[in-house]
């Protein structure tokens with residue numbers, strides 16, 4: 001199975017009021033995804049959502065604590081943003097976050113120097129823009145997705161057009177021969193070490 005065509009669907013900004021619906025779709029389709037969580041959204045009542053993500057084989061990653069433009073933050077504040085979120089996830093469900101996605105994909109040398117995780121961007125569905133229709137979200141994912149791609153979507157609050165687009169995205173990717181894995185799995189199965197300094201990944205082959 002070395003040459004499976006792989007894609008990693010990733011979701012930012014949760015947990016939110018649509019995260020369970022995303023998980024319902026992934027479960028229905030029998031596939032996994034990767035969730036980049038915002039620390040301040042991980043309130044105690046969200047614990048069952050994190051537990052469910054792990055129970056379904058999904059991966060939980062770090063999307064900072066306050067979702068600020070981190071390129072404007074000091075080294076100390078950057079480290080605090082990352083640590084608070086990783087600590088919260090570890091305390092709640094006992095896993096280590098292995099990847100980081102910068103809010104707004106804002107980058108700085110200070111961030112690279114102080115965040116000890118691979119940075120992930122991803123193939124953009126533009127689903128963070130409310131004016132992007134469900135059909136355009138589908139089209140954006142399908143345009144340019146390739147073996148090794150990490151697809152960037154959002155399980156942010158009220159993002160129902162992504163719920164609408166997701167079953168079609170999965171169906172169309174499957175029709176193109178893709179299998180669905182987590183961020184950790186896509187690097188591992190392709191034999192790529194994600195720990196490259198000053199690098200942000202959108203595809204494991206870039």
Ligand SMILES: [Zn+2]
Pocket residue numbers: 012013063067103104
């Ligand atoms: Zn975000």
